[in-house]
Amino acid sequence: MSLIELPYDPDVERETSPIFERVAHVIPRVEWPLHAPYVAAINRLKRERNAVILAHNYQVPEIYHTVADIVGDSLALAMQAAQTDADVIVLCGVHFMAETAKLVNPGKTVLVPDLQAGCSLADSITAHDVRLLRERYPGVPVVTYVNTSAEVKAESDVCVTSGNAVKIVEALGAPRVIFLPDEYLAKYVASRTNVEIIAWKGHCEVHERFTGAQLRAYRADDPTLRILAHPECPPDVLAEADYVGSTQGMIDDVGTHRAARVLLITECSMADNVSGTFPDVAFVRPCNLCPHMKRSTLPKILHSLEHLEHEVTVDPSVAERARAAVERMLAYSR
Ligand code: 13P
Ligand code: SF4
DSSP states (O other), X not given: OOOOOOOOXXXXXXXXXXXXXXXXXXXXXXXHHHHHHHHHHHHHXXXXXXXXXXXXXXXXXXXXXXXXXXEEOHHHHHHHHHHOOOSEEEEEXXXXXXXXXXXXXXXXXXXXXXXXXXXXTGGGOOHHHHXXXXXXXXXXXXXXXXXXXXXXXXXXXXXXXXXXXXXXXXXXXXXXXXXXXXXXXXXXXXXXXXXXXXXXXXXXXXXXXXXXXXXXXXXXXXXXXXXXXXXXXXXXXHTTOSEEOOHHHHHHHHHHHOOSEEEEESBHHXXXXXXXXXXXXXXXOOOBOOTTGGXXXXXXXXXXXXXXXXXXOOOXXXXXXXXXXXXXXXXXXX
16 A cells, blocks of 8 residues: 655645644644644545544544544444444444444445454454354353454354443343453453353453553552553453443543543553543553554545545355344443
8 A cells, every 4th residue: 555645735734723723732733744634635535425434542643633523432433333324434443343333334335444453352262262162051142242353243142342241241131141252351240240251261462461560559659540441451450440441431430530640551542532632631651552553544544535445344144143243232232
């Protein structure tokens, strides 16, 4: 893919200056001439193509704050994808998120700026693994985190996100469930319900690197610190947190508590993006970077819209069953 550099001319400066005013506290002025030509071109092309950009909370600020139409956690993106009347959806996130958008929008064009944007959790389990688990635990419902391939979703009874996992596991009314593939999210759900959880050994390569000792050291330094952690973190990390929840749950917690200093135990762009919304909160950032989320860039988004690449499709032999698992989740979330 050849990505051309666009010039920052007076027209672009004029057109994008209101956008820059909104993001000046998160994007340094010196960087704006690099981003602005892409921001202007992307926003123009979006209108021409009747396209919408859905961006996960881990996208870089120049995507999150300037070209995204909808931002949110995995649940919000799935719900909004199901509701959009745009012809084209550009999913700035990772591949499983785009597949989910395609499942609920089979007739629309769903694009990802970079096809390599994967996820260590999605890579940790195959459809064959799920079939073997079903043989081993006959009759036990299979609850699958959305961070999975469409093939794995197709073998599942219902999908969940970190934002609704506890609620859906409880709502199933079963004494035990198979919960795939994130071991730590499974343990977190098990700690919040009486339902017996059979887990898999998948891990998020970003969140598994945090440690409880790290959090205790920050807390010792500042006992007033409010610590928010994503449930993909190991149990000793979650034990130290004041709040555990999805990326959107963390943002909501920042807004509700308005703590002076907040420690975000998650991916690096979260603090940049949230501080755009809450400039009065000081974020402590022992963050870990998700290399997959960072594959989306403004030049690649422009390329996507210009060439309608890279289109995400789902094999029809799995799409119907995978869609059913996602639709069941969305029905629980309405
Ligand atoms: P959220 O659904 O909480 O946004 O999480 C998605 C994800 O990939 C976290 O690593
Ligand atoms: Fe996957 Fe972890 Fe990256 Fe989220 S942060 S996309 S779970 S690797």
